[in-house]
Amino acid sequence: MASRRHVIADDLRTQISTGRIKAGERLPSEAHLAARYAVSTPTLRSALAVLQGEGLVEKVHGKGNFVRHPVQRITYVGGGRTPDAQTATDVALRMTVRTTHLPARGDLTALLRVSASSPLTEFLCLSHEGKSPHSLALIYVPRDLAPADGPSESTLCEELLVRLRELHPPLAEVQERVSARFPTPREAVTLRISSAMPVLAVTRVATDTTGRVVEAARLVLPGDRADALFTHDTMSGDKRTEG
Structure with a gap:
């Protein structure tokens, strides 16, 4: 059974890939997302870390988490x-x-x-x-x-x-x-x-x-x-x- 962090990461990844959350757009606050998925803040941050590790999301200090534009190689x-x-x-x-x-x-x-x-x-x-x-x-x-x-x-x-x-x-x-x-x-x-x-x-x-x-x-x-x-x-x- 998939862990909660991977379930959350999969859901956000799908929203990003289908364009429901667009490149450059800021994700809802971590507190808002934690409440939406009914998980603790550490679990939510762990899910976001999965997407950050994949290069889909970047965290800007003091501003929040943003969907990255496709990165040029x-x-x-x-x-x-x-x-x-x-x-x-x-x-x-x-x-x-x-x-x-x-x-x-x-x-x-x-x-x-x-x-x-x-x-x-x-x-x-x-x-x-x-x-x-x-x-x-x-x-x-x-x-x-x-x-x-x-x-x-x-x-x-x-x-x-x-x-x-x-x-x-x-x-x-x-x-x-x-x-x-x-x-x-x-x-x-x-x-x-x-x-x-x-x-x-x-x-x-x-x-x-x-x-x-x-x-x-x-x-x-x-x-x-x-x-x-x-x-x-x-x-x-x-x-x-x-x-």
Whole structure:
């Protein structure tokens, strides 16, 4: 016998798929829904979490639960290319960047191969599809390689990456590690996804010809909207991997 949360989720899912509740529309309050289905608030929230995990509903802090518009899929193109997740040619996403200066600490010291407290610059690139967050990229560079004037809040992430490339020495190696995991609490809040929604996490480290790490990027792509594609030259003996 199906649990109450799945019965509720099935009913709401049917209303969404048939258009009775339209994309962008706010669901009734959690208290109202709990009363309608004669369940406790925790059970109702558990049912909503099922729909959030499927990408059908998003919870906006302080505003309520909304039916998501169909989410566009993007493709992360690996193999030494620009560390930007928004590489699908048919997806129009609005991207902004926020800049923070910070000392190297924790695992950033190992990631960038620098000593503790070394000056770094963090660029937080957040893409939006309409009003909804779509994907997240955190890019770290040594402070002396960051643009001197610093990009503004409205700078497009692609423009930032072009400027970083102009400041970098030639790259000798790019390593990319891809894994599937659940989002951290901060990532879930930033991307407005359920903590049960798996994400594709990409860690990319670029090294110059002197062996110095000049850039490290951490990309977080929700699993309901992202694929990864890696292409390598078979003539050189490399493998070709597509995901």
